Amino acid sequence: MVGHSSAVKQVIMLTLGWEELPKAWSVHGCDPKERLIEPVPALLIETIDGWVLLDTGFNKALIQDSALYDRFHSEFYEIKPILPAYELDPLLDALERHGLEIDRLLAVGVSHLHNDHSGGLRHLGRSKTPIYIQSKELEFGLGDITKAQNHGLARVDYDDPRLNYSVISGDVEIAPGIHAISTPGHTPGHQSFMVDYPQSNGSKGFIFAFDAGDLVENFELELAIGGFIDVDAGETIDQIRKLKSLAVKNNMTIVPGHDPDIWPTTQEGLSRIC
Template sequence: MTRRGVRRVLPLILGWEELPRSVSVHGAPHGERVREPVPGVLLETEEGWLLLDTGFNTALLRDPELRRRYYPSPSYQPELPGPGEPLPAALAAVGVALEEITAVAVSHLHADHAGGLKHFAGRVPVHIQRAELEFGLSGRPEVERETIFRVDFDDPRIDWRLADGDQEIVPGVTAVLSAGHTPGHQSFVVDLAEGGGYVFTCDAADLTENIDEERAAGTSIGVPPEATLAPIRHLKRLAADKGYELVPGHDPVVWPELIRRLTGGQGHRRHGRTVPPTPRR
């Protein structure tokens, strides 16, 4: 008998980020850079399509004045994957319309994860940890310095569903508190209806080396870098106990390969054709 759980997992790439490797790995050598994918995950559940993370707010990147305002550092350069809106385009590439999304969950409020919430305000529930939203709306000056932009999510139309720790979102999808990178960061355990599953670390572990070598996250809010190791180890134990694949949040090798396996390459298209992304370092 088929168990309750997720029927399909469709990983997406919603953009790219050119940045120092030390942003992902604490203590990485100065000057090393990496081009990382901006991820999203589309899950077909019993209750409809659930989207994990939403990519960038395109207006802040395409308008020259807004880009200078929100992304002033030349060391961090976000890229959009094409001329249109990345999220609807990525969904269309896997045969799903934006209007078919029935719920959203965001791992945290960094600009590369929460910028697409504008598409869902007034439409569907959005799951988040209470501590994350409270920090984002706190008005503290360090919030924006940490690349959390209030303009992305301070919308009274958003139907927030707040969690205080681990919580099942829908049958087969559990949010797991993995704070450290941000005050209310959450990762996701996905149980497949056919058996097996995935643990998506999101930014608790950006790269494979964060997991395999237990390297601390390169950025954290309110805690020292070494405090980010506890969530990594917890997620590793969860994945090992369940026998699930553990997926790092921004790995430039893992994400294109996962897309190839689960969607046949459909998750990354540019100008109407599938383009295999090539990581640059």
């Protein structure tokens, strides 16, 4: 599957906010009183053809406006969004810090449509940038609006006819050196991403799990994740094992999606390389 050893020029890990939440959302069966503050992840990847964005963080309006907050966040299972300090918007500010404008992106991949991952899609409404999404995810997001909202999707974030969705099914290369990896369970069409980016430590790249596995213990101990839709908890371990198998086969490093220690540590290491 991996065949572009020099296709990815740099990988920039972004933190577009945080969430205070019960650890039980990340590890099935944990004490619901145990809480973590987890990063909201995204990635900027420069390829030989241009820049690719993976995930887009929160929609700040749904947090700052009290009525919208009440509707989309206040009653959602004790998950509290935290925005970073910014002038414009978490995503737009992050792009600006790296000298990019949203209409310069070659492509966007969205792991899934939860509000902490799809809130920035609204900025792409005037762009023709392709947005890669699994067919089952878009079908779920545009289906039963009550069910979707009860599971943390805000349809206002992603239901825009101007958005240029590129609907895929299964494991697909979406840009040079970047593969979408189908990992359903957390949501019906969740996808992770494999990035071919050789490192001096011998790793040939990274598998960014996003919400197929939030924490390092999900992978080291093969523990089921806590949030899932239309599957049993144990079925989420199948996706963890799939990613572990790909990591071994391709000599890659797995980066869990929301680990409060691993995400910033890896982010710092990559920033020194870039």
